[in-house]
Amino acid sequence: MPQNPCRATSARVPRTSLSLLAGTWMGLALVVAGFTAQPARGQIDEAEQVEAWTQMFGSERWSFSTGVHYISGDYGYPDDTTILYVPLGAKLDLYPFTVRLTVPYLRMEGPSNVLPDNTQISGPEGNVTTRNGLGEILGSVSYFYDPKSEIVPWIEFTFRTTFPTQTEEDLGTGDFAFSTQVDLFDRWGEFTPILTFGRKFFLNELLDDRFYTSVGGLYEISESVDIGLFYDWYQSSSRTNPLDAHELVPYLSYDVSKSVSIAPYGVIGLSKGSADFGVGLSFTLRL
Numbered sequence: 702m703p704q705n706p707c708r709a710t711s712a713r714v715p716r717t718s719l720s721l722l723a724g725t726w727m728g729l730a731l732v733v734a735g736f737t738a739q740p741a742r743g744q745i746d747e748a749e750q751v752e753a754w755t756q757m758f759g760s761e762r763w764s765f766s767t768g769v770h771y772i773s774g775d776y777g778y779p780d781d782t783t784i785l786y787v788p789l790g791a792k793l794d795l796y797p798f799t800v801r802l803t804v805p806y807l808r809m810e811g812p813s814n815v816l817p818d819n820t821q822i823s824g825p826e827g828n829v830t831t832r833n834g835l836g837e838i839l840g841s842v843s844y845f846y847d848p849k850s851e852i853v854p855w856i857e858f859t860f861r862t863t864f865p866t867q868t869e870e871d872l873g874t875g876d877f878a879f880s881t882q883v884d885l886f887d888r889w890g891e892f893t894p895i896l897t898f899g900r901k902f903f904l905n906e907l908l909d910d911r912f913y914t915s916v917g918g919l920y921e922i923s924e925s926v927d928i929g930l931f932y933d934w935y936q937s938s939s940r941t942n943p944l945d946a947h948e949l950v951p952y953l954s955y956d957v958s959k960s961v962s963i964a965p966y967g968v969i970g971l972s973k974g975s976a977d978f979g980v981g982l983s984f985t986l987r988l
Contacts, residue, residue, distance in 0.1 A: 772979030782811025808833035821939035834868030911936035944974030
């Protein structure tokens with residue numbers, strides 16, 4: 702799932718890290734959490750853009766998010782793996798840059814040691830165990846580029862670092878990982894198409910670097926409600942179970958107030974390398 706699109710004045714688009722929680726549905730636990738506004742493309746110069754951004758955000762430059770995400774599936778193994786993922790996220794908007802930090806709690810049960818972003822860190826011979834604790838902390842910096850053209854879409858570039866902060870061995874890869882990501886998005890009436898593609902680089906020599914992509918969009922039903930649907934693909938990082946993950950991610954977002962948003966969403970697995978299903982709910986507070 703794509704992360705961090707902006708949109709034109711009076712229109713809302715999710716801005717965060719599933720992607721997790723990458724590009725990824727893990728990013729979606731944060732992606733559907735925060736919303737920002739962006740002056741209409743091509744209508745004002747850069748200085749006015751910065752001033753408008755400051756006027757719009759003011760004390761709302763900071764936002765904080767949390768949520769609950771649950772997934773289950775066999776990922777091509779004999780037994781199911783279930784994952785409970787609870788992220789605590791903070792975001793600082795400093796136009797045209799955005800800085801994010803995510804600290805997750807994880808509870809996992811199963812043999813496959815699949816991480817929330819579909820990274821597989823063990824082979825099918827692993828024992829069925831239950832482990833829980835702090836997961837891998839994520840930090841990212843994004844740069845938003847407005848080409849000021851009605852033809853060229855908005856672009857956001859993101860660099861993300863995964864820190865090996867897990868409190869149990871099987872809650873992470875045990876080493877640093879880095880991701881580079883590009884998001885393309887535009888505004889077509891009430892519909893906003895979004896395309897994400899990226900690559901994750903693992904310092905763990907037992908894992909293969911992988912590509913991932915997401916395509917979909919969101920539709921504005923009202924000033925406070927959006928619905929969206931995304932197709933996600935993740936290349937396998939495992940050398941013992943080289944099954945790519947294909948998923949559908951439907952979601953709905955609702956602005957309870959100017960400062961609070963909630964977003965329920967789901968995950969529908971389309972391949973043996975993905976979870977069978979998942980559900981989640983995210984909350985965002987803008988200060």
